[in-house]
Amino acid sequence: MAQDNIARILVADDLEYGDDGGERRVPSAQLRVAADLAGPLHSSISLVHAYDLPEIVPLPPSVAVLEGPYVAELKRALDDESSQLREDRPALDIVPSVEKGDAVAVLLADIARLGCDLVVVGTHGRRGLQRVVLGSVAEEVIRRAPIPALSLNPMSAPEPQYRPSRILVALDFSASMHGVFDAAAKFARAFGAALVLATVIEEWVYPVVQSASLLAGGFVMPLERDLREYANLRDEQLRELAAPLVASGLRVETRLIERAPSVSAALLGEARASQCDLVVVGHRHASRLEYALLGSVSRNVIRDASCPVLAVPSRH
Template sequence: MYDTILIPTDGSDAATTAARYGLTLAERFDATVHVLSVVDPDRFVTDSVGDVDDLIRRQHERFERRARDAVDRVAGASAVPVETHVVEGRPVTVLAAAIDDYDADLVAMGTHGRSGVDRYLLGSLAERTLRTAHVPVLAVREDDAHGAAPTIATVLLATDGSEGTERAADHAVTVAAATGAHLHALTVGDDDGPAERVVARAREAGVDATAAVRSGRPHETILGYARNHGADLVVVGTHGRSGVERVLLGSVAERVLRTATRPVLVVGP
């Protein structure tokens, strides 16, 4: 499912943790990894006394060196083939182009980054990528940056049976199969059909799976279930059933992303 994984990094804790998850999945899927760091000229400070051109040159060299160090650290930790890229430009534009240029089918990125330098903030680069990327995005919060090698032993899928969450289910089942994880399929509401169908599909793929139905506010119920069952990865779709607690970026999925303490795999349409 994942042949090429793109890992944007600024060297921050969140980006480094996201890279670990991306590399773990790359090993499981034997995927090629592209590691990207962006030198953003909009960050250069030019309102000072003296030679502006020299100031810009020195800032460019410093930012480029920092970006090179960031991608090299990820590459040095990888057990799979890695290609590194340091590109100058606006991060949103560069990242969007990189997804197409490298034919990526997964992006693993942090939702927070170094303050003031190419920040990966939900509401900024990460949010724009989540809203516009045509490939799944594995989003990792800075809160999860603990330094240990990631283990994916339990995967939680939120599903309502809609087209969007059905696609998310494909990814959840495939990731669980590749990592040997137990899959929990959770529906918030009173219809156990969607979760049961996912469990049947998972078991056909050789994945241990559990169906669950819970009531409550969707994002709170999803996160509560994740905590109670020790989920290592939460999988959500960005579209849900129209008019019924839709799993939309900007609604349930966004609330999960903003408050989850574990990585969230967001699967778009």
């Protein structure tokens, strides 16, 4: 997100939901959100549905004959969603397309081919073994995409006319933090939203340090003092980050969360307590096995958040 604006948003539409029983489809949550964001961000939208056929060789004639009408129906569904959104947004630039192939491969190729700056995906909230075995197109795109990804889970799809007003920004003071910070500031300026800059110190740090101090001779108090100084340093760094944003006219709050059971739980709790309607987190490009079995802060936040989550890749 180094550019001044987010010129093109890619929306992955699985067409799994949205039929209200009438003649017209209800636009997907991810398309509605992208349309709400597109105006303030000065963006166009590429709406993509990827389909694939079973790998049967040779393809039965009955399947080949049906593929044409099937694709035509998919295109009609995307066109219907797009036209509905243009009814109250006549200037909305949206181009729908149906593409054949593996969904993840199609979306990643489109990101590169179209020069997209943001991808919007929806997750289905699978858990446990089902998630590990079946995986998730959305999570795989988030894990591998070189651009920020905005994700919606079944609990986080906002009401129509989405306009983020309070943005929680998860900062870990790593080298990749600046991408998270810049992306959050970009959204705050576009929507006039307040920023809540947050960093977390986990609970496990304290007993580990105390145990180490006892083994070293029982100097608990000096090490506790060091921890307090560390917390004060983080608090001061948050305020230093906030200062230029405040000077530029943005509303900024800071949160130092100490002795948290986990980073993701602390961030989710703060998002609820601060009534944030967008969370911005960083993530690294872990392997599929690491991502599925070991998890990550961003993965847990994306899975359980009650609002949209913007995941910014570490190398972006």
